[in-house]
Amino acid sequence: MSAPTTNKKLLNWVAEIEAMCTPDQVVWCDGSTEEYDRLMAEMVESGAAIKLNEEKRPNSFAFNSDPSDVARVESRTYIASLKEEDAGPTNNWIDPVELKGIMKKLYTGCMKGRTMYVIPFSMGPIGSPIAKNCIEITDSPYVVCNMHIMTRVSPEVLRLIEKEDSFMPCLHSVGAPLEPGQKDVRWPCAPLEDKYIAHFPEEELIWSYGSGYGGNALLGKKCLALRIASYVASKEGWMAEHMLILRFTNPEGKKFHIAAAFPSACGKTNLAMLQSTVPGWKVETIGDDIAWMKPGPDGRLYAINPEAGFFGVAPGTSAASNPMALASCSKDTIYTNVVVTDDKDIWWEDMGYDCPGGGGIDWKNNPWKQGAVDADGNKIKGAHPNSRFTARAANCPVICPDWEDPAGVPIDILVFGGRRTNTMPLVHEAFSFDHGVYMGATASSEPTAAALDLGNVKLRFDPFAMTPFIGYNGGDYMQHWFDMGDELGDKAPRCFYVNWFRKDENGKWLWPGFGENSRVLKWMCDRVEGKVDARETAIGLMPIDGDLTLDGLDIPANDWAELMKVDTELFKKTVADAEEYLAKFGDKLPARMTKQLEAIKARLG
Numbered sequence: 001m002s003a004p005t006t007n008k009k010l011l012n013w014v015a016e017i018e019a020m021c022t023p024d025q026v027v028w029c030d031g032s033t034e035e036y037d038r039l040m041a042e043m044v045e046s047g048a049a050i051k052l053n054e055e056k057r058p059n060s061f062a063f064n065s066d067p068s069d070v071a072r073v074e075s076r077t078y079i080a081s082l083k084e085e086d087a088g089p090t091n092n093w094i095d096p097v098e099l100k101g102i103m104k105k106l107y108t109g110c111m112k113g114r115t116m117y118v119i120p121f122s123m124g125p126i127g128s129p130i131a132k133n134c135i136e137i138t139d140s141p142y143v144v145c146n147m148h149i150m151t152r153v154s155p156e157v158l159r160l161i162e163k164e165d166s167f168m169p170c171l172h173s174v175g176a177p178l179e180p181g182q183k184d185v186r187w188p189c190a191p192l193e194d195k196y197i198a199h200f201p202e203e204e205l206i207w208s209y210g211s212g213y214g215g216n217a218l219l220g221k222k223c224l225a226l227r228i229a230s231y232v233a234s235k236e237g238w239m240a241e242h243m244l245i246l247r248f249t250n251p252e253g254k255k256f257h258i259a260a261a262f263p264s265a266c267g268k269t270n271l272a273m274l275q276s277t278v279p280g281w282k283v284e285t286i287g288d289d290i291a292w293m294k295p296g297p298d299g300r301l302y303a304i305n306p307e308a309g310f311f312g313v314a315p316g317t318s319a320a321s322n323p324m325a326l327a328s329c330s331k332d333t334i335y336t337n338v339v340v341t342d343d344k345d346i347w348w349e350d351m352g353y354d355c356p357g358g359g360g361i362d363w364k365n366n367p368w369k370q371g372a373v374d375a376d377g378n379k380i381k382g383a384h385p386n387s388r389f390t391a392r393a394a395n396c397p398v399i400c401p402d403w404e405d406p407a408g409v410p411i412d413i414l415v416f417g418g419r420r421t422n423t424m425p426l427v428h429e430a431f432s433f434d435h436g437v438y439m440g441a442t443a444s445s446e447p448t449a450a451a452l453d454l455g456n457v458k459l460r461f462d463p464f465a466m467t468p469f470i471g472y473n474g475g476d477y478m479q480h481w482f483d484m485g486d487e488l489g490d491k492a493p494r495c496f497y498v499n500w501f502r503k504d505e506n507g508k509w510l511w512p513g514f515g516e517n518s519r520v521l522k523w524m525c526d527r528v529e530g531k532v533d534a535r536e537t538a539i540g541l542m543p544i545d546g547d548l549t550l551d552g553l554d555i556p557a558n559d560w561a562e563l564m565k566v567d568t569e570l571f572k573k574t575v576a577d578a579e580e581y582l583a584k585f586g587d588k589l590p591a592r593m594t595k596q597l598e599a600i601k602a603r604l605g
């Protein structure tokens with residue numbers, strides 16, 4: 001196949017990778033439906049993909065990964081900056097020269113027996129001043145099809161690369177060369193100790209080896225749009241954040257734009273598409289995972305969603321919890337690690353109904369019956385807890401008409417949060433932007449299935465939900481937040497902290513969550529408009545009884561008191577833990593962070 005570009009930089013890079021990886025052939029991708037259909041047909045033919053029931057799941061396919069390759073692997077993820085201190089305490093660092101040496105050995109001959117795909121893609125609307133033109137090279141047709149949905153794959157990107165003579169290079173291999181005559185496995189990947197998800201920030205370069213899953217392999221997402229972009233953004237004066245973006249419109253038609261940072265599997269996709277239970281208020285989705293934000297001509301902070309699809313957590317997605325996500329993945333979807341039923345439908349835990357037919361093939365590719373238990377009497381899950389759907393944003397019924405506006409939307413409200421069964425109240429507001437930065441920086445959460453290797457950690461501090469995604473020193477990253485606040489001045493968004501995940505002593509949720517979270521969002525909007533006062537507590541500003549309406553909800557008074565409680569002793573413990581955590585950043589910890597820490601300690605007494 002002749003190359004569809006004349007750009008020397010790109011041609012040289014592709015030739016260099018081809019020479020190192022020695023694939024059987026090179027295919028330049030064009031993002032067309034024909035290309036998607038052809039690759040899917042090949043994967044169905046080889047047994048890697050299952051074509052789903054066309055009536056029930058139009059144009060949709062299911063994949064099961066290797067049981068060892070089911071999520072991001074943070075222990076194998078590296079920031080290979082020139083200086084170790086530039087990676088900072090939240091990252092694994094290796095010297096870039098050493099890492100390239102190790103990885104070049106792995107890459108040598110790694111695409112033998114496979115096709116090397118060259119994918120031109122844009123993060124952000126093609127040609128937008130905030131968008132980036134990128135190339136991913138991969139030997140995984142599964143990755144190509146996912147990139148078709150998650151990003152904008154198009155030959156137009158090649159034209160822009162020719163014009164600008166620049167692109168962001170991303171190299172990916174599943175790390176499983178095939179000897180002549182060797183039959184491929186369903187989900188090729190390399191053993192854990194050979195997996196590397198490597199970032200070279202100064203070169204704006206990504207090298208990923210050995211995993212085919214999610215953020216390890218779809219390099220536009222966490223690797224580029226967060227790790228590399230956060231580094232670039234700090235140099236260029238903008239922000240790349242792990243945030244959903246939504247528009248919340250009130251009955252008078254006034255639009256509020258909200259960006260919220262929650263750690264992986266802590267509710268971004270759900271909030272982005274929520275069905276408001278507040279009469280007359282409606283949510284429209286702009287993005288569900290990543291926000292690129294830049295001050296606009298009017299001095300406000302404008303956000304775009306650099307992605308084109310949702311790589312959403314499947315389990316728990318139901319008509320009750322997230323009907324819009326369910327609708328988004330009702331067609332044109334790739335499902336990974338869910339149950340495939342006998343009549344080629346799909347199912348996952350907490351989908352809202354029993355598995356049709358009572359069972360099927362589980363995520364490990366074994367026959368499975370709903371309710372089956374293992375030797376210890378524990379229920380065997382049919383879908384992996386980190387099973388995912390890859391769905392087109394355009395198929396979301398509540399996608400915002402302006403979601404592809406290259407100028408972005410002006411952000412009124414920033415929200416931080418995490419999964420805390422105790423301590424953190426339902427909502428509190430920051431006294432100032434600096435206090436908001438403190439809230440973001442000390443956000444904490446209980447680990448989820450979205451990363452493989454967090455072990456038995458009970459609570460993880462996760463600044464801005466970015467711990468695994470800050471591409472440089474986390475202390476410098478916090479300072480960048482303060483600097484952005486200074487630049488935005490009185491046009492800076494208001495900051496809030498939420499926790500949907502409080503439980504009582506019996507493990508029952510105290511807050512109904514999901515659509516009911518709209519009540520909390522409305523309170524935030526009322527605060528922004530100056531419609532309601534707040535009561536001052538040691539940790540921030542909180543709703544005055546009655547302002548956050550509970551009409552129609554059956555929440556016992558005790559539960560509500562618990563949700564609104566600031567337990568001074570528990571908070572002192574959390575602040576002490578935060579102080580210990582922040583000490584990791586050493587002299588990179590901004591002085592303004594220390595000031596905030598001292599202030600909250602004083603307020604708690």
Ligand code: GTP
Binds near residue numbers: 267270311
């Ligand atoms: P990533 O894609 O990994 O970044 O995750 P995410 O932040 O988009 O999380 P998502 O919205 O997919 O939610 C993850 C899990 O949290 C799902 O099982 C949801 O059902 C659950 N969840 C989301 N919102 C709520 C809520 O308000 N209350 C409760 N109890 N659970 C929620």
Ligand code: SPV
Binds near residue numbers: 213451
């Ligand atoms: C996350 O883990 O935050 C995700 C899924 O959004 S992945 O793309 O695998 O990073």
Ligand code: MN
Binds near residue numbers: 242263264265289
């Ligand atoms: Mn995410």
